[in-house]
Amino acid sequence: MKFSQKHLFVFIILIQITLGFCQSGNKIKTEYASRKGFDKVIFYENLNLNQKRSYRDFFYSNLPKISKDEEILSNKKNQIRYKFSLAEVYNIKEDELKSIEVLKEIQNDKDYQLSETELMTVLVSLQKSYLNLNLYSNVFKINSEIANLRKKGADFPLWSYNFKSNLYARLQLFDKAIPQLKSEIKDLFKNPKRDSLIIPSAYNDLGFYYSTEKNLDSAYYYYNLSLKRAEQAIKPKDFETYQRLIGVIKGNMAVLKIMKNDYQSAIPLLEEDVTIGLKNNDDPSGTARSLILLAECYAKIENYANAQKAIVQVEQLLKNELNTRTKVSYYKTKAELLKKLNQNEEAFSYYQKAFKLGDSLNIEKQKFLLAGNDILYQMEEKDNLIEKQQADIDATQKRILSIFTLSLGVILVTTLIYLYNSKKKRKEIEQKNAEISAKNRTINESLAEKELLLKEIHHRVKNNLQIISGILSLQNNSISDEKAKQILVDGQDRIQTIALLHKTMYQNENFNMVDFQTYINELITYIKQANITANKKITIHQEIEDVQFNIDTAIPLSLIINEIITNCYKHAFENKTEGIISISIKKQTSDLYELAIEDNGTGLPENFSSIENSKSVGFDLIQGLCQQIDGEIEIISKNGTKINIQFKEPT
Incomplete structure (x- = not known):
């Protein structure tokens, strides 16, 4: 290929940018070290x-x-x-x-x-x-x-402006995240303290939210708006920051091209993102992800030579500490490429690596979540201990002050008795008040001890259940029979459901009741993480009234919810890539409640007649749990499956 003056000019500019980045990075490190x-x-x-x-x-x-x-x-x-x-x-x-x-x-x-x-x-x-x-x-x-x-x-x-929209996004509620972020951007424009990076970054986030909702036109619009704002506000002041943001946005735009199967147009965008990432060399996982997408695009247009070059670059980045999810993507992409090149045995080995590493990633996520909960509980206990010690100090100071005040009062009363005979009755009243206060303190201390004991019981029950879950996990690793492994996994899910229940109770001010709005949020989060390997986009809508149940109702009800939603993940969306699950709990009368769970999946088998005649262990468990809460169950299989349960809370 002929090397023109235009190519030479671009090459010189790229060298200057690279040298600028290196000098900037070295300058920061050198200045800090000095x-x-x-x-x-x-x-x-x-x-x-x-x-x-x-x-x-x-x-x-x-x-x-x-x-x-x-x-x-x-x-x-x-x-x-x-x-x-x-x-x-x-x-x-x-x-x-x-x-x-x-x-x-x-x-x-x-x-x-x-x-x-x-x-x-x-x-x-x-x-x-x-x-x-x-x-x-x-x-x-x-x-x-x-x-x-x-x-x-x-x-x-200022940089916490998007907390609400980010929270909606974390909960996969992008239809709420989008208008919330737009409102937050309006507030940013009114804030004179904003820096030059914040508005372009916000528009980039907005484009990402639209892409997640598959509204590609709106996503393009806000990505281009982000590029325009970056060109105006950041490029003249901080070229390094501008280049980094441009790389991110171009990578995001490439994903939109891929979603439209326009792989040819995605390639130059990804190459620009990769070039910037390799120059900065501060986010190897992000750069590797872009290279993996680039390899997939080249493979789609059957340019296998360039696809292999991109994979080789990823393998060079593996020398760095890439995150596990990126490694899983690399193994899968490598396997697909080898398969297309008819290297089936080597492709199979990479499929196995991807599956094994993906499975370990899921286990590590669960362990990390449990470890986080335990460490946070220890921190809360430490906070409580500090507060108790401070309370003890305050109480001691108050007692000393009370003794001094009482002594001074006695002296004063004794002196005044000589002058005023009526003060004798006042002294008797003060003594009775002191006795009542002492009794009240004793009662309050006793109540506090009982509440602490009840909280500790719930916490220990939760810990013991998690120990059992850990034992089942270890047992699962030593079993080769897939059916037995699944039975143990199901058992772990049910144990974790009850453990989360006890965690909610000891965090609640009323240790005898379960706040079901808070509990369902945590249970849904756990079920999503437990089923993340299903590789399906499942949206869960919740409509939980502000209700509280005692533990006799909460345990069977939570197990029913876990069983139904888990079964939806496993069976309702076969041959589908996405779906919707809706769950609601509403109070019908003073003592009657309704649980409704509905999906838009494939529905029940045609030979399903009734829950009583079902040979499913899951349905047997649901039916048995319903009896514990005096529940009546109705199943409707039309355009999916809907399960209604009318139940009462035992008195």
Whole structure:
């Protein structure tokens, strides 16, 4: 191919960009290394968010090393500023448990009084970490604390503008995320403190939400709007940040082309994204994902040579620590390419690697969720211990003050008795009041002990159930029979359903009742994660009234819900890539409730006559559980399956 002046000019520009990036990265690392002690913290604080994200690995390795610096330890204000920076580094690196631990240290430090702005920063950071851990009950709890703080006039961090839309997106409610994000963008335009990156980033997110809803025209519109805003606002000020954002947007636009089977148009967009990613070399997993898509596009147009080149580049990136999901995608794409090249044996080995790694990813996710819950519970226990110790100190001070006051009162009364005989009756009244107060304190202490004991019982039951689930998981690894393995997995799901129930109860103020709105949110999240390997887009709509049930009703009802929704995932959407499940719980009369679960799947088999004649273990379990709550079950199989259960709460 002839090498024209135009090609030479582009080549020179690319070299200049690459050198610029390298010099920028080296400059940040060199500048940080040249500083000492607390100056390193100040340097980190003054970086913009994009720079912090771009060099997250560097700061994750180096910032914790200065924790013992004398300049930091000798000054409480410096300690708190250092911990804020450290928590942010952990959050950007997605090490959420460490981030939460540091933020809790800041929040519980009795020697430092947080300002409203600092407290807001702690709460918003905790909010992000809990959201990334899918601990929605903790998120909602912090939401109310943030709302109270904002009523007092505290500023809300600018880059947390999209929390509500992000929460909807995490819950797969993109139809609600889109209008919420549009409203948040309107508010950003009114905020004079916004930086140049925030609006283009918001438009990119909006385009992604539309693409998830398969509204490709709107997705294109907002991606192009993001490019235009970046060209105007970022490129003149920060070319490195501009290049990074352009790479992300072009990669997203390539996905839209792929969704329309326009692989030829997707290729140059992906190549541009890959070029920028390889130059920056700060997100190997993201670059690898774009290379995998590029290989798939070349394979689709039967350009297998270029597809293999892209796969080779991915294999070079495997030297870095790529995330597990990216590795699974690489194995699958490699297997497909080998299959098309008629290298079937080698293709089969890569299919096996993808399946094995995907299975381990799912197990690790469940373990991570359980570990997160346990660690957070330990942190809550630590908070409770600190609060109890502080309460004990306050009580001791009050007792000393009471004794002193009482002694002074006795002296005063004794003196006044000589002058005023009527004061004798007043002294008797004061003594009776003291006795009543003492009895009230004893009663309150007894009630507090009983509540703590009941909370501990629920927590231990939950822990014991999770231990049983872990034992079943270990047993499952040693069994080769697939039918037996599935039975154990089903058992684990049912045990986890009850464990989540006890977790909800010990987090509730009323330990005898279960808040079903909160519980169903966590149960649905668990079921989605447990069935993620189904590779189907299943949307779950919820309409749960604000109802509470005692444990005798909650356990069979939760097992029924788990059984039905899990069966929907397994059987209702065979030969389908997506589907909808709707669940509602409504109160009919003072003691009558209705549970309705409906899907738009394939429906029941034609030979299904009634639940009594069914030979399914699942239906037998549902029928038995219904009897425990005096329930009547009705099954309708038309355009899917609908199950209605009328039940009562035992008194």
